Amino acid sequence: MGLQIYNTLAGKKEPFVPLREGEVRMYVCGVTVYDSSHIGHARSLLTFDVVYRYLKFLGYRVFFVRNFTDVDDKIIERAHQENTTAEVIAKRYIAEYQGDSQALGLFPPTQEPKATEHIAEIIALIRRLEEKGMAYRVGGDVFFAVGRFDGYGKLSRKKIEELAAGARVEVDERKRSPMDFALWKASKAGEPSWESPWGPGRPGWHVECSAMSTKYLGQPFDIHGGGRDLIFPHHENEIAQSEAAAALPLARYWIHHELLQIQQRKMSKSLGNFYTVQEILARHEAAALRHYFLGSHYRSPMDFSEQGLEEAEKGIERIYETIDRFRHSSPATNGAPQPDAALLEDFRREMDDDFNTPKAMALIFDEVRSLNRLIDEGEVSGLASRVSALKRAGEVLGLLQEQPESFLARKKERWMHQRGISPETIEELIRRRDRARKQQQWNEADRIRAELQEQGIMLEDTSGGTIWKVRP
RNA sequence: GGCGGCGUACCCAAGUGGUUAAGGGAGAGGUCUGCAAAACCUCGAUGCAGCGGUUCGAAUCCGCUCGCCGCCUCCA
Numbered sequence: 001m002g003l004q005i006y007n008t009l010a011g012k013k014e015p016f017v018p019l020r021e022g023e024v025r026m027y028v029c030g031v032t033v034y035d036s037s038h039i040g041h042a043r044s045l046l047t048f049d050v051v052y053r054y055l056k057f058l059g060y061r062v063f064f065v066r067n068f069t070d071v072d073d074k075i076i077e078r079a080h081q082e083n084t085t086a087e088v089i090a091k092r093y094i095a096e097y098q099g100d101s102q103a104l105g106l107f108p109p110t111q112e113p114k115a116t117e118h119i120a121e122i123i124a125l126i127r128r129l130e131e132k133g134m135a136y137r138v139g140g141d142v143f144f145a146v147g148r149f150d151g152y153g154k155l156s157r158k159k160i161e162e163l164a165a166g167a168r169v170e171v172d173e174r175k176r177s178p179m180d181f182a183l184w185k186a187s188k189a190g191e192p193s194w195e196s197p198w199g200p201g202r203p204g205w206h207v208e209c210s211a212m213s214t215k216y217l218g219q220p221f222d223i224h225g226g227g228r229d230l231i232f233p234h235h236e237n238e239i240a241q242s243e244a245a246a247a248l249p250l251a252r253y254w255i256h257h258e259l260l261q262i263q264q265r266k267m268s269k270s271l272g273n274f275y276t277v278q279e280i281l282a283r284h285e286a287a288a289l290r291h292y293f294l295g296s297h298y299r300s301p302m303d304f305s306e307q308g309l310e311e312a313e314k315g316i317e318r319i320y321e322t323i324d325r326f327r328h329s330s331p332a333t334n335g336a337p338q339p340d341a342a343l344l345e346d347f348r349r350e351m352d353d354d355f356n357t358p359k360a361m362a363l364i365f366d367e368v369r370s371l372n373r374l375i376d377e378g379e380v381s382g383l384a385s386r387v388s389a390l391k392r393a394g395e396v397l398g399l400l401q402e403q404p405e406s407f408l409a410r411k412k413e414r415w416m417h418q419r420g421i422s423p424e425t426i427e428e429l430i431r432r433r434d435r436a437r438k439q440q441q442w443n444e445a446d447r448i449r450a451e452l453q454e455q456g457i458m459l460e461d462t463s464g465g466t467i468w469k470v471r472p
Numbered sequence: 473g474g475c476g477g478c479g480u481a482c483c484c485a486a487g488u489g490g491u492u493a494a495g496g497g498a499g500a501g502g503u504c505u506g507c508a509a510a511a512c513c514u515c516g517a518u519g520c521a522g523c524g525g526u527u528c529g530a531a532u533c534c535g536c537u538c539g540c541c542g543c544c545u546c547c548a
Binding site: 028029030031032037038040041042043044045047072073074156157158159162163205226227228229230231232233234256257258259260261264265266267268269270291292295296297299300301302303305307308310311312314315318321322325356358359361362363364365366369372373375376377437440442445446449453458459460461462467469 | 476486496513540543
């Protein structure tokens with residue numbers, strides 16, 4: 001059947017056929033760097049990280065571009081507040097973003113272009129639009145004439161007349177039509193500015209994506225992605241600009257993920273109801289956040305909850321525990337065995353259906369149960385390839401790439417650190433309990449266990465000795 | 473006002489015409505264990521917001537009603 005992608009432009013799932021065989025060119029709208037990334041951004045990043053990884057898993061050579069918007073009204077506003085320059089603000093949050101990306105375990109895109117480094121391309125694009133009569137100049141500003149582009153509204157399924165009628169936006173009187181949007185803005189004093197045929201100024205928001213996507217990927221390219229909230233006007237405007245300029249489609253498949261909500265409201269900077277990526281990663285494993293997001297389909301809205309995140313973390317722990325059990329129950333082998341084909345075939349079937357990660361996770365958990373059962377029964381021969389397939393599927397989802405013990409140990413350490421408990425005192429108590437157990441002093445042994453349990457520490461007596469775990 | 477989406481077990485969440493409605497978390501019973509824990513086994517929605525309709529057959533299609541959300545303005 002092959003990969004099916006829900007294409008916003010078509011309004012339905014379509015078989016994915018790239019323009020050039022064996023090669024996929026994909027552009028995703030990145031962040032505007034005026035503040036810390038929140039977990040809504042993280043959902044976006046992780047969604048496309050999995051798309052990227054899955055396309056590679058399918059054997060495509062993938063060119064993946066994700067931009068930085070590093071010149072914009074909000075960056076300028078922030079710079080004024082802090083009495084510094086837009087450049088300083090942008091630089092700070094790009095660095096922070098890169099830290100977040102790494103912490104989230106994102107596979108690096110092929111290119112991460114910045115708007116400010118593509119002013120020449122942006123100007124060239126606007127000039128082309130002027131030449132074609134699609135743009136007009138008012139003072140030092142240049143606007144795109146929406147009414148002159150026939151396909152306007154085809155992505156968002158909006159009609160220009162209705163938009164204009166219901167517009168709540170303050171209309172700039174200089175525009176010929178309320179729907180026209182700025183391609184180039186004249187700079188005021190103290191704002192970032194570049195020389196241009198229209199005088200000193202800076203690019204409008206939408207035009208940078210048109211300029212950068214087509215520079216790196218050509219036109220048309222295969223996949224353009226972003227959050228649902230970007231469909232209108234951002235992506236609609238990108239289409240208008242690029243298609244008017246080149247008389248070619250911009251992108252063939254448009255992927256939009258749903259938004260993260262919190263307490264039934266969209267999580268957003270303007271509402272102030274967000275957690276930053278850093279806040280969440282201080283309390284939870286990145287793998288927990290990833291699993292939490294992948295447990296819902298990318299086109300479903302999600303209402304964020306820390307309880308959900310904790311449950312997701314338990315799930316990851318369970319998978320790692322299983323891998324760990326397998327390693328302890330079977331002799332070490334040389335090198336990684338060939339992954340079992342059956343699991344990967346099932347995995348592929350689910351992921352082929354518009355990246356159905358919840359079903360992919362369900363498969364992984366089915367496999368975990370099956371593996372645990374066989375380990376319980378001592379039937380460990382032949383499991384190595386199945387564990388290997390599990391890890392391979394995990395890799396495509398960006399999960400299960402650590403040594404189980406290091407994942408489990410890190411979680412334990414953070415837990416103890418937060419509560420100020422040292423492992424030495426715990427281990428001393430465990431030794432005392434072991435002595436009591438050897439002498440069959442069960443009351444004393446159980447008393448020590450109860451004492452530890454009060455601190456949230458669970459003991460497990462295994463054949464290899466007593467191990468301990470933390471319980472949130 | 474226009475356009476779009478959502479409502480599935482205690483919680484989260486797949487499933488969009490046809491086997492017993494995935495999976496995770498929590499819970500109950502059991503196996504194992506000195507006792508536990510982990511793991512495994514079993515149980516758990518005769519029903520998918522409500523009411524009608526189409527169909528041999530509907531969570532899935534159609535209509536109406538109720539509740540919630542998003543976009544139309546910067547937004548992932």
